[in-house]
Amino acid sequence: MKKKIIITVLLALVTLIACIYLVPEAYDHIYGYFLFRKIGLNLTANIKGDFNKAKAVALWAFDTIKPPEGDSRYSAIDDNFLRIYKRGYGFCDQSAHVYATMMHWLGFEAKLLMLRKEDGTSPHTVAVVKVNGRFMAVDTMYRFIFADGKGVPAAIDELEGSEIFKKYLEVINTTRGSLKMEPVEMKAAWFKNGNCFVTFPYAGKKYVIKKILIKLTGKGEI
Numbered sequence: 257m258k259k260k261i262i263i264t265v266l267l268a269l270v271t272l273i274a275c276i277y278l279v280p281e282a283y284d285h286i287y288g289y290f291l292f293r294k295i296g297l298n299l300t301a302n303i304k305g306d307f308n309k310a311k312a313v314a315l316w317a318f319d320t321i322k323p324p325e326g327d328s329r330y331s332a333i334d335d336n337f338l339r340i341y342k343r344g345y346g347f348c349d350q351s352a353h354v355y356a357t358m359m360h361w362l363g364f365e366a367k368l369l370m371l372r373k374e375d376g377t378s379p380h381t382v383a384v385v386k387v388n389g390r391f392m393a394v395d396t397m398y399r400f401i402f403a404d405g406k407g408v409p410a411a412i413d414e415l416e417g418s419e420i421f422k423k424y425l426e427v428i429n430t431t432r433g434s435l436k437m438e439p440v441e442m443k444a445a446w447f448k449n450g451n452c453f454v455t456f457p458y459a460g461k462k463y464v465i466k467k468i469l470i471k472l473t474g475k476g477e478i
Contacts, residue, residue, distance in 0.1 A: 288338035289361060296362045306364070306387045307407040310394070313358050318399040320344065321351035349381035351396035356383040368453055369393060369412070371446040380442070384412070384452060393447065400427050415444035 299316055300309040322345045337357040340346045346354070352368050359366035365386040370378045384391045392409030393402040402410045402420055415421040421444050428442060 284336050284338040288336070288341075288357075291338070292341075292358050292361050296358050300362065305407070307392075307403065307409070309362070310359065310364065310385050310387050310392065311401060311403075311407075313362070314355060314394050314396070314401055317351060317355040317358070317394075317396050321346050321354050321396065323347070323351075323397055348395075348397040352381050352383040352394070355394060355396050356385065359383070359385045365391075367391075369447065369450045370453065372449040372451065373443075373446055374449075378450075379440075379446065382447075395424070398424075398428050398431050400424050412450075413448045415447055417444075 295316075296313060299312050303309050303312055321340060324345050324347065335346075335350060337354050340350045340354050349368065349370075356366040356368055367384050369382050369384045371380045371382070372378055380395075380397075382393045382395045382397075384393050386392075387403075387409050390409045391412060393412055394400070395402075402412075402415070402424070404410070404420060410418060410420045425442060429439060432438070432440060
């Protein structure tokens with residue numbers, strides 16, 4: 257029995273090392289899990305209620321991931337939550353990715369919501385987290401939580417004409433004005449027409465397994 261346990265542990269270690277060697281992102285995923293769990297549990301340790309926990313993590317994300325300075329753009333196709341966290345800055349989808357990942361590992365149902373304009377293009381991305389049976393949007397770039405003063409989340413498909421959305425537009429204009437940026441248009445319908453996707457678009461389990469197979473066989477592409 258003892259011998260079987262030792263062999264099982266050794267096989268697990270070999271598999272883990274092989275995964276990390278073949279796919280460096282696997283290390284980020286594993287280490288990031290334990291790091292984010294530790295940070296998240298510390299943030300919410302003495303907090304009661306799902307909304308208050310989601311808010312605490314949102315405030316952390318607001319202060320941790322800053323928007324890039326200037327108008328410079330960069331490509332980060334293989335970016336992941338840990339690299340964004342270590343870097344400390346990112347665009348809307350990247351900061352939302354960090355927040356949604358943290359909430360996911362704290363046991364919440366969390367996703368990214370890619371807003372959609374009338375022509376199908378996406379102007380912005382926010383995070384959504386399920387609080388008290390309803391998905392609540394959190395805009396990590398403009399530091400806004402879509403809930404009223406009592407912590408009641410606003411329904412994403414009912415933002416049109418709501419006081420919460422009016423306040424959101426004020427926050428956007430104030431933020432961009434203070435940063436000397438051009439005004440930007442934002443419509444409630446873009447939230448309703450948006451599409452959600454999971455918070456692990458870069459280093460999820462399927463991605464890691466697929467990349468390992470490609471590395472071993474030399475066939476296919478990510």
